[in-house]
Amino acid sequence: xxxxxxxxxxxxxxxxxxxxxxxRGKKMNLEQWAVGGRSFGTIFVxxxxxxxxxxxxxxxxxxxxxxxxxxxxxxxxxxxxxxxxFFYWLYPAVWNYGKKHNLVSQAGFFESKYKSPYLGLLAAxxxxxxxIPYIVLQLKGLGIIVQVASYGTISPTLAVWIGVIALxxxxxxxxxxxxxxxxxxxxxxxxxxxxxxxxxxxLHYYGGIEPMFKQVMEAKPGFLxxxxxxxxxxxxxxxxxxxxxxAAMWPHGFAAQYTAKSxxxxxxxxxxxxxxxxxILFIFFVGTAAVLKIPGLENQDLALLKLSQQSFDPWFLxxxxxxxxxxxxxxGSLLLIYTSTSFSKNVYKVLVPKTTDQQIGRLSKIMIxxxxxxxxxxxxxxxxxIVTLLLMAYxxxxxxxxxxxxxxxxxxxxxxxxxGAGMIVGVLIVAYTTITGxxxxxxxxxxxxxxxxxxxxxxxxIINLIVMFAVSTFTKKNVRVASDMEExxxxx
Amino acid sequence: MRRAxxxxxSIVPFLGMLGCLPFVNTVEPFVLGMPFIMFWVCLWVVLTxxxxxxxxxxxxxxxxxxxx
Numbered sequence: 001x002x003x004x005x006x007x008x009x010x011x012x013x014x015x016x017x018x019x020x021x022x023x024r025g026k027k028m029n030l031e032q033w034a035v036g037g038r039s040f041g042t043i044f045v046x047x048x049x050x051x052x053x054x055x056x057x058x059x060x061x062x063x064x065x066x067x068x069x070x071x072x073x074x075x076x077x078x079x080x081x082x083x084x085x086f087f088y089w090l091y092p093a094v095w096n097y098g099k100k101h102n103l104v105s106q107a108g109f110f111e112s113k114y115k116s117p118y119l120g121l122l123a124a125x126x127x128x129x130x131x132i133p134y135i136v137l138q139l140k141g142l143g144i145i146v147q148v149a150s151y152g153t154i155s156p157t158l159a160v161w162i163g164v165i166a167l168x169x170x171x172x173x174x175x176x177x178x179x180x181x182x183x184x185x186x187x188x189x190x191x192x193x194x195x196x197x198x199x200x201x202x203l204h205y206y207g208g209i210e211p212m213f214k215q216v217m218e219a220k221p222g223f224l225x226x227x228x229x230x231x232x233x234x235x236x237x238x239x240x241x242x243x244x245x246x247a248a249m250w251p252h253g254f255a256a257q258y259t260a261k262s263x264x265x266x267x268x269x270x271x272x273x274x275x276x277x278x279x280i281l282f283i284f285f286v287g288t289a290a291v292l293k294i295p296g297l298e299n300q301d302l303a304l305l306k307l308s309q310q311s312f313d314p315w316f317l318x319x320x321x322x323x324x325x326x327x328x329x330x331x332g333s334l335l336l337i338y339t340s341t342s343f344s345k346n347v348y349k350v351l352v353p354k355t356t357d358q359q360i361g362r363l364s365k366i367m368i369x370x371x372x373x374x375x376x377x378x379x380x381x382x383x384x385x386i387v388t389l390l391l392m393a394y395x396x397x398x399x400x401x402x403x404x405x406x407x408x409x410x411x412x413x414x415x416x417x418x419x420g421a422g423m424i425v426g427v428l429i430v431a432y433t434t435i436t437g438x439x440x441x442x443x444x445x446x447x448x449x450x451x452x453x454x455x456x457x458x459x460x461x462i463i464n465l466i467v468m469f470a471v472s473t474f475t476k477k478n479v480r481v482a483s484d485m486e487e488x489x490x491x492x
Numbered sequence: 493m494r495r496a497x498x499x500x501x502s503i504v505p506f507l508g509m510l511g512c513l514p515f516v517n518t519v520e521p522f523v524l525g526m527p528f529i530m531f532w533v534c535l536w537v538v539l540t541x542x543x544x545x546x547x548x549x550x551x552x553x554x555x556x557x558x559x560x
Contacts, residue, residue, distance in 0.1 A: 071517075074533045078509055081537040085502050088544055210525035217519050217527070224519045224527040233517060237510045267548055274540040281534060 005150045007318030008325065012166050015329055018185060019170025019178030026177065030361040033175030034104040034341045035258040040180065042268040045260045046276075047183035048176070048334065049087075049253070049269055054190060054279075055331045056141025057390075059324055062280050063304035066287025067297070070216075070223035072231035073284060079243040081274035086244050088270035092263035093408055094254065103258060105338060106251040106400075107346035113407040114416040117350045122420055123400060124346035126427060127251035130393035131339045132375060134250075135332055137390050139163060139379040141301075142328035148305040149321025151314070160379050163328060168372045171333045172365050176259055179333040186326035191279055193323050197308060198282025201289040204311065209285060216291050223291075228449075235453040242455045246398035252331070252338040340367035392434040395457040399426035402461075402468050418472030426464030430457070498550050501543045509536035 026032050040048070058076065065073035094109065101112045106127055111120025142163045143156030150159075170178040199209075206212035217224055226233055247253070260266045283304065290303040294310070297303060308320050344363040349355050355363075403419035406412075432438070433456050441452035443459070509532075516532040523531040548554055 071527075071529060074530060077533050077537060081540045082505060082509065085505055085540060085544065088547065089502065208525065210522050213519075213522065213525070213527055222519075225529055226513075226517050233513055237513060240510060241506075264554055267544075267551075267554065271541055271544040271548060274537050274544070278534060278537055281530075284530075 002151065002153075003313075003315035004318035004321060005153060007315060008146060008149060008154075008321045011322030011325055012162060014185065015182050015326060016166050016170055018181040019174050019333075022170075022177035022181040023174040028173075028175065030104060030341075030357065030364060031102070032177070033361070034337055034364065035255065036176045036180065038099060038258060039261050040259040040265065041261060042265045042272075044180045044183075045257075045265045046269045046272055047187055048180055048256050048259065048330075049273060054187075054327060056138050056145070056324065056328045058280060059190070059283065059327045060141055060144065060301045060304065062283040063287035063290070064300040064302075066284040067290045067303035068300040069231060070220070070288075070291075071225045072227075072236065073287065075236050075240055075243075077277060077280050077284075078236070078240040079247065080277040080280065082240060083244040083247045084270040084273050086248050088267055090248055090404075091254075091257045091266045091270070094404075095257050095260055095263055095266055098258045104255065105342045105345050106249075106254040107342050109254070109407075110400075110403065110419070111346060114403070114419055116416040116420075117346075119403075119416045119420050120346045121350045122423060123403075124342040126396055126400060126423065127342050128339055128347075130397045131251060131335050132371070132378065133390045133393045135335045135339070135371070135375040136378045138328040138332040138335070139375060142325055142332075143379070144301060145305065145321055145324035145328070148302060148309060149317050149324065151309075151317075157380060160376060163325065163332075164372050164376050167329055167332050167336060168369050171336050172368050176256070176334070176337055179330055179337070180259075182326060182333065183330045186323065186330050189319070189323040189326060193320055194279050194282040197304075197312075197320070198285040201307060201311060202285050205289055205293055212285070212289060216288055219292055224288075230453065232449070232453045234450045235455070238453075238455040238458060242398065242457045242461075243394070245401055245461075246394050246457070249397045249400045249404065251342060251397075252334040255338045255341070256334055336368055336371055337364075339371050340364045343367055343371075392430060395430040395434070395460060396427055398457055398461060399423050399430065399464050402465050406468075413472060414468055415472045415475045417475040418468045418470075421471040422464040422468030425467045426460045429460040429463055433460070494550055494552075498547045501547050501550075504543055505536055505540040508539060509533060 026037070031037055036044075058080070062073060062076050065076065097103070097113070098109065101108075103109055103112060105124070107120040107124035110123040111117050139160050143159045146154050146159035146163075147156045170182070174181075202209045202212040206215055213224060226236055257266060286304050286307065290297075290307040294303070294306055297306065305320070305324075309317055312320075341364050344360045344367060348363060349360060400423065402422055403414060406414040406419075439452070439456050440447070440454045440459070443456070444451060512532070513529075516529055518529060519527040521528055526534065
């Protein structure tokens with residue numbers, strides 16, 4: 001037992017304790033459990049939302065990209081801040097509608113807006129198929145972090161099990177209240193650690209941040225800017241835009257908006273968070289510091305952890321490990337909550353309409369360990385495939401965007417058939433391009449490089465839109481256009 | 493009018509960060525110790541928050557203490 005392991009376990013226990021005490025004084029019906037009784041102010045909304053943006057993927061991924069790819073890593077900073085401009089406009093309207101119709105899931109939004117349980121079912125299935133790989137990714141990250149931070153004494157498998165048990169306990173007891181409380185500790189920890197290691201490591205190894213970048217520039221010319229081909233300008237711009245659009249559609253982020261007590265809380269959160277993303281900068285510094293100090297890492301995701309391991313005492317590595325675990329637990333808990341809520345409310349309830357609200361509440365909690373086990377199974381069995389799955393998941397979820405946007409138009413121009421057909425076609429194209437590994441380059445080899453480097457998700461989104469409008473035009477006669485006038489909520 | 497300004501202010505961060513990228517894709521000069529492209533992206537991260545503050549202030553919906 002070294003100091004690192006003791007600290008890691010202390011953090012897991014702290015997370016469980018905070019999660020459980022969050023329940024105090026609250027009657028845990030589904031609305032309390034899943035959306036915190038719509039009572040969260042700016043700070044909690046901020047913590048949940050930041051918790052969802054700063055996942056293990058950003059913690060390990062940002063340093064990995066800075067280490068392995070250099071300049072293109074900046075796209076992470078780009079999309080994480082610009083997406084809040086989109087959130088600023090979209091989410092208050094989503095919140096408004098959700099409050100009016102007592103929604104607790106994203107799929108419920110589809111069901112209610114388009115008055116079709118089956119469209120809700122479709123959205124729920126796409127959401128669940130996308131969220132499970134995301135949970136798996138968090139667990140994989142957690143396994144890696146604990147393994148390195150414990151100097152290999154805790155295996156990734158054991159770490160995943162411990163993490164999942166902690167998650168399941170506090171999510172079942174406190175729901176989203178637990179996530180919010182864990183997020184408090186997580187954010188304090190991660191800011192502190194990012195700033196300390198982001199400044200200390202360049203200073204220690206290179207004598208400062210500017211000298212570090214200069215040495216890297218001399219050793220690898222062009223590394224710190226965007227290349228002409230591949231991860232080029234057009235790749236950067238199209239990927240940031242696609243990610244901004246897709247990020248708004250993650251079911252757990254979408255439904256987490258329902259926790260807010262007012263539109264203002266959501267808007268204020270959108271204002272603060274871009275500045276907060278600058279924290280990623282320090283993670284980039286660490287990744288860049290690793291470029292010349294630990295070259296040739298086979299698993300680039302380990303750049304931050306390996307460099308920290310060789311630079312710090314075990315107790316500090318334990319702190320980094322603890323913070324890393326929390327970055328997995330917070331989004332992991334939101335993902336679990338909304339995966340199970342979508343399942344019970346928008347899949348089970350549609351197939352078994354007689355289910356009472358009380359039964360749905362109970363089922364949502366019972367599904368937590370089930371979904372957790374499914375995720376553990378994929379975590380421990382899946383190989384490299386998970387990255388592919390996550391890329392596919394991101395493009396999957398983006399296909400939900402057109403029906404959401406066009407549900408806010410004054411006069412309804414998209415029908416439920418159009419929305420459904422568009423989403424199905426979009427998802428099929430994504431699956432096809434992911435499985436065959438198609439890129440714009442292979443689809444249109446004759447086109448100029450600018451087009452070849454575009455994000456392939458754009459194709460699916462455009463075809464989704466075309467199908468949606470085409471089918472809507474043919475099915476419109478059956479829909480009473482006036483039926484939605486009573487909602488009167490548009491994006492404001 | 494007010495709404496048009498709000499929408500413009502929301503598009504500006506995209507134009508600033510992404511639209512200008514072809515002109516700032518360079519490592520030198522270093523600003524605040526960072527390669528120029530990194531500095532540029534960071535600058536626009538901050539300006540994104542700034543433009544959203546202005547949008548927030550302009551939006552009449554945020555006046556008064558509704559439910560908060």
